[in-house]
Amino acid sequence: DMKVTQMPRYLIKRMGENVLLECGQDMSHETMYWYRQDPGLGLQLIYISYDVDSNSEGDIPKGYRVSRKKREHFSLILDSAKTNQTSVYFCASSPGTGKRNTEVFFGKGTRLTVV
């Protein structure tokens, strides 16, 4: 069964704490993504990864970093979380590296609240 799995699904953190969001996929896809979703703004790309240790900034990378040490896993790290990072975070994957018309598969999301 092809899927993207995100853990945890819900998370509450205090301002200033570090946050680790984890994502796995079982499709051996080369490309993986992290997006955040906010009302009225849609989905905004934080980072894209083309393979192990080959990561590139998206449109809103400030305050985030990523790690990809295995093709199947892609982590999003918030060092010293801020209240404006409260959002729903989606991980996604797609086959191929940088191909323009391939389908992207999304996980169910992690709802992060920073208080």
Place this chain on the structure above:
Amino acid sequence: GDSVTQTEGQVALSEEDFLTIHCNYSASGYPALFWYVQYPGEGPQFLFRASRDKEKGSSRGFEATYNKEATSFHLQKASVQESDSAVYYCALSALRGKLIFGQGTKLSIKP
């Protein structure tokens, strides 16, 4: 940079109504265009794509035609059902596989 604009933030219809959700894009190259659908508690799901001018993409009764001159990819369905209630996203593929989304349109269908 590349961008996608969806005109309607929310659309409310009755069953069997005709649906149009407007999508316009701005891109420096020749992007592929997509529609994704998101149900509550789920991530977005691929609906269909079009890769070249005048190509029609379609799935589950929904369709859209790539219009390069008008820079548009409007979503249409002839007769909506209550089960179509969801958030719909238009998206384009930018350089190196980056997928850029519009703001989303929440579709509500009354039975």
